[in-house]
Amino acid sequence: MKNGAIRETIGSIAVSRPESVSVFARHGLDFCCGGRRTLQQACEAAGLDPDAILAEIRDATNRVGDGEREDWHSMGMTDLADHIERVHHVRARDLIARIDALLPRVLGAHGDAHPELRAVAETFARFREDLFDHMIREERVLFPWLRRLQTPGAVHIGPPWSVSRPISCMVHDHDDAAAALARIRDALSGYTTPADACASYAALLSALRELDEDTKVHIHKENNALFPAGIRTEAERTARAPSDSPHACLCPTPEHIHSRE
Ligand SMILES: [Fe+2]
Ligand SMILES: [Fe+2]
Numbered sequence: 348m349k350n351g352a353i354r355e356t357i358g359s360i361a362v363s364r365p366e367s368v369s370v371f372a373r374h375g376l377d378f379c380c381g382g383r384r385t386l387q388q389a390c391e392a393a394g395l396d397p398d399a400i401l402a403e404i405r406d407a408t409n410r411v412g413d414g415e416r417e418d419w420h421s422m423g424m425t426d427l428a429d430h431i432e433r434v435h436h437v438r439a440r441d442l443i444a445r446i447d448a449l450l451p452r453v454l455g456a457h458g459d460a461h462p463e464l465r466a467v468a469e470t471f472a473r474f475r476e477d478l479f480d481h482m483i484r485e486e487r488v489l490f491p492w493l494r495r496l497q498t499p500g501a502v503h504i505g506p507p508w509s510v511s512r513p514i515s516c517m518v519h520d521h522d523d524a525a526a527a528l529a530r531i532r533d534a535l536s537g538y539t540t541p542a543d544a545c546a547s548y549a550a551l552l553s554a555l556r557e558l559d560e561d562t563k564v565h566i567h568k569e570n571n572a573l574f575p576a577g578i579r580t581e582a583e584r585t586a587r588a589p590s591d592s593p594h595a596c597l598c599p600t601p602e603h604i605h606s607r608e
Pocket of ligand 1: 435436565
């Protein structure tokens, strides 16, 4: 990995060298919603030495054999959308169900001693609803659209404008989701287990930490790999056959979606 990589964006480094994700996470460098900054800019903001970070990425990459490397970054849009739904959407729903079961109990038992739990419960409730609506919009509108874009000759069925429009809605949702998780993380002091925590409290913190970490990777795969591929593919199709230009923005509101159920 060349030192010129410090001028690459964090998102593109995380896509081309997946082992960098654990290095970025360890140093608190945002590779999902903040993935548009260059490594140099992100390190300057965090007071880190970009060359030292590059050296860690190089070490992490060298430690992983070719056979062990995650292969999602070489997937086409259809496979990547399938992978995201199968892995991250399923995991998010499982973790949210686990948190739903634990949070009211922990709040009831520890809310007086830990008033921060009330704010966490309020933030989590909004995050949960927004993420459910967001994943439904991806699964019913955007991901099928991306799969059609990748299928030669597939006719686009949807309003006549660019796929970049629903993508920017999704990126905006990602920013909101990341901000909500950051508020939860800060309120819980980075998920540090308090001395008086019971087993349920510890299990709640562990589930919230897992949801936070997995959401970062989930957003990274969409913002930095799947969505740019969609915009690129649409541009290529339009350049080849302008009349076939597959443009649309369904981007339905939650009411819109529920009314079709
Ligand atoms: Fe998603
Ligand atoms: Fe998303």
